[in-house]
Amino acid sequence: MQKLDCKSCYGWHDIDRKSLKDIREKLKAYESMTWDEILIKSKK
Numbered sequence: 776m777q778k779l780d781c782k783s784c785y786g787w788h789d790i791d792r793k794s795l796k797d798i799r800e801k802l803k804a805y806e807s808m809t810w811d812e813i814l815i816k817s818k819k
Contacts, residue, residue, distance in 0.1 A: 805813060
């Protein structure tokens with residue numbers, strides 16, 4: 776597991792721990808999805 780650079784200019788240091796965990800879980804879910812699922816089915 777890689778660490779997130781929270782001191783960059785992208786504002787990651789402004790996000791609370793729970794929100795960061797939620798974002799990470801959402802991104803993790805994308806790893807097992809096809810483009811069809813990501814672009815079409817997840818919009819419903």
